[in-house]
Amino acid sequence: MPRATFHFPPDFLWGTATAAHQVEGHNTNNDWWAWEQAGHTLAPSAAACNWWDLPTAVADLDRAADLGNNAHRLSLEWSRIEPEPSVFDEAALDQYRALLQAMHDRGLEPMVTLHHFTNPLWLVEKGDFQNSLVVDYFQRFTKKVVERLGDLIPKWVTFNEPVVYFYMRHLAKLFPAPTDGAGWVAGLRGLRHMLASHAAAYHTIKEKYPQAQVGVAKQLRPFEAWTNGRAPDRWWARQLGWGFNEAWMQAMQTGSLRWPIGRGHIPHLAGTFDFVGINYYTRNLVRFGQLPTAEWPAGTLLSDDNYGEIYPAGLYWAIHYATRFQKPIYITENGLPDHADKQRAAFLITHLHQIWRAISFNYPVMGYYHWSLVDNFEWERGWSQRFGLYELNPETQERTLRDSGRLYAEISRAYAITTPMIERYAIHLVPTLLPGR
Ligand code: BGC
Secondary structure, three states, X not given: OOOOEEEOOOOOEEEEEOOHHHHOOOOOOEHHHHHHHOOOOOOOOOOOOOOOOHHHHHHHHHHHHHOOOOEEEEEOOHHHHOOEOOEOOXXXXXXXXXXXXXXXXXXXXXXXXXXXXXXXXXXXXXXXXXXXXXXXXXXXXHHHHHHHHHHHOOEEXXXXXXXXXXXXXXXXXXXXXXXXXXXXXXXXXHHHHHHHHHHHHHHHHHHHOOOOEEEEEEEOOOEEEHHHOXXXXXXXXXXXXXXXXXXXXXXHHHOEOOOOOOOOEOOOOOOOOOOEEEEEOOOEEEOOOOOOOOOOOOOOOEOHHHOOEOOOHHHHHHHHHHHHHOOOEEEEEEOOOOOOOOOHHHHHXXXXXXXXXXXXXXXXXXXXEEOOOEOOOOHHHOOOOOOOOEEEEOOOOEEEEOHHHHHHHHHHHHOEEEHHHHHHHOHHHHHHHOOOO
């Protein structure tokens, strides 16, 4: 009987990903906190995972190290570091230094995100991404972080999911409302300012640390026609795919803007990424003229709460798309809500198997950051969806390793998915992953 083993390269990075507001707790000085207090989320972030208490955060890093991981992605909270314009909180910077040092001490290579969906309140008062001055503000913030923490940060993400961010604020209206009003026009203006802010941050980091690897965590998802039948559906799926996946990437690549982002050229933007960061969760099947709906064909495999289809082949598609940029690729997020931990083990195996496939074709996938280490605050969805390899009881702050977390530890220690792992954690996958047995 064949006992297949799917091997990963010896320098592969195995990690998990988190974001400041989702884990730190009591980020009272940003727009999300205000949005929560105004009742726009299913529940408030409150103490979250209590990461602003350093020993608690470090204990979670111990847990990441216990998983056999060698990397972790986290974000810095701008409103803690710069609570008022140009006023920097040195104690907050010291605390982040201690956290980053704790990662190094545990053999966890840091990947650090500068902006993950939250803005300081003072920036909101100035119109945040609607105001072209945001480029200078973001550069000032980045410069401070580079000066104080840069020696501890080999990998940087300037922005997390820029297109999702604008979709959720301006169109879906589920994220903090933009001060200048929602809608396409304002949203796309903000996106252009975000591209310019990214370029400014990229050069600020590289000036001091030319060896640093800097990129964006870009959510990529296939848009496909509902039932694949009708030509108008297929045409529409291509338009949405271009707008969601490609327009931002091609702007970063060339420095030139195209529909729908705008027209013209952003100086110093072309080529400002050293790797492609892919956040991959799901795909969308769409009908002509419609934005994605919470509706799927009968029989679709869905995660908790109809969050989305479980579709591992979409990760391969995303990697394949990213290879055109001829840069290293990191899977900067991938995961699912699964409170009862019924689907996560199979999800991990099938998605990592797609990465293995890509690596077998010499596609340069260098690392994987599972979303997430511990259950955390899920934005407008409050605490209703649980993405953690560790389960969290937000009341008691107690953590419990899920079975799927055990599996991830085994995979990351072995640098491989083995036949016994598949048999133990997801026996139903044997016929598809191990054909001929
Ligand atoms: C975001 C995370 C979020 C995750 C799961 C991603 O789009 O970057 O902040 O928690 O999705 O919903």
